[in-house]
Amino acid sequence: MRINIPNQITLGRLVLALVFFGLLSVFRVNDLYTWFLLKIAFWVFLIAVVSDILDGYLARTLKQVTVFGRIVDPVVDKVIVCGAFVFFTSEQFFDYQAGNVTGVQPWMVVLILVRELLVSALRGHSESVGRDFAANWVGKVKMFVQSATAAVILGQLAWFPLSAGMIRFRDACIYVTVIVTALSIVSYVRRSASFLAMSAPRREPGAGPPTGQTP
Numbered sequence: 001m002r003i004n005i006p007n008q009i010t011l012g013r014l015v016l017a018l019v020f021f022g023l024l025s026v027f028r029v030n031d032l033y034t035w036f037l038l039k040i041a042f043w044v045f046l047i048a049v050v051s052d053i054l055d056g057y058l059a060r061t062l063k064q065v066t067v068f069g070r071i072v073d074p075v076v077d078k079v080i081v082c083g084a085f086v087f088f089t090s091e092q093f094f095d096y097q098a099g100n101v102t103g104v105q106p107w108m109v110v111l112i113l114v115r116e117l118l119v120s121a122l123r124g125h126s127e128s129v130g131r132d133f134a135a136n137w138v139g140k141v142k143m144f145v146q147s148a149t150a151a152v153i154l155g156q157l158a159w160f161p162l163s164a165g166m167i168r169f170r171d172a173c174i175y176v177t178v179i180v181t182a183l184s185i186v187s188y189v190r191r192s193a194s195f196l197a198m199s200a201p202r203r204e205p206g207a208g209p210p211t212g213q214t215p
Contacts, residue, residue, distance in 0.1 A: 006059035007066060009051055010073050016048040017080045024087045029095050038158035045154060048080050049147040077143060078116050084150040085109045093157075101161075102153050103171045108178050112146070115185045122192045142184040149173040 003011070023041040027034045055073060059065045087093070088104040095101050119139070152173045160166040 003068075004064040004066065005062065006055050006064050007069050007072070009055040009058070010069060010076055013048050013051055013055070014072075014076050014079070016044055016051075017076065017083065020044045020048060020080070021083055021087065024084075024090075024092060027092050029093050029101055035158070038154055042151065042154040042158050045080070045084065046151055049077075049151070052077060078120075081143070081146045081150060082109075082113060082116060085112055085146075088150075088153060101157065103167070103174050104153070108174065111178060112181055115142075115181050118185060119188050122188060138184050138187040142180050145173075145177050145180045149177040 020041055023037045023044065027037045027041070052073070055069075059069055085104060086109055088102040089100065089106050089109055093100055093102045149170075152170050156163070156166045156170045
């Protein structure tokens with residue numbers, strides 16, 4: 001199978017994601033010799049997320065939208081962003097005295113993961129019954145805000161680790177991300193409520209509980 005240019009970019013983004021995670025895996029906040037890795041990780045992350053715009057543009061312009069791209073491209077987006085936030089709560093960013101230096105709390109990552117899992121489940125169900133469930137503007141804003149916030153966190157730590165002003169700006173970005181992610185969940189649930197109700201299996205009077213459920 002010949003892989004077109006947009007799909008090559010998508011696969012390249014996946015490789016960049018693996019490089020990015022490798023850099024963060026080696027980094028240790030208490031090891032000054034590894035701090036330079038954050039600067040490299042910042043640029044790798046930025047290239048990976050910005051190239052997503054080029055990927056989509058070329059796919060539409062060259063009329064090379066494929067099933068492979070429709071499936072893999074959003075998966076790569078989720079891998080890069082969710083992986084970044086998971087790493088931000090890991091031991092790599094835990095200082096013995098200051099605690100976690102990224103400002104990201106575990107419950108925030110749980111919210112982000114819940115959103116992605118829920119939307120993926122809704123999209124899978126929607127498309128299985130022949131309904132389009134493309135990302136709406138809320139989802140696109142969410143992706144932009146999450147990516148920008150991850151970049152701000154990396155940049156703040158790499159170049160302004162002791163700047164109080166940058167730390168406040170970083171924390172503000174994190175809470176904006178939390179709010180936008182929560183609003184995105186509400187938006188997609190409301191959007192899917194109608195077809196979920198319509199596609200719910202009808203039960204005959206006196207019938208037992210649906211398969212897989214207990215009374």
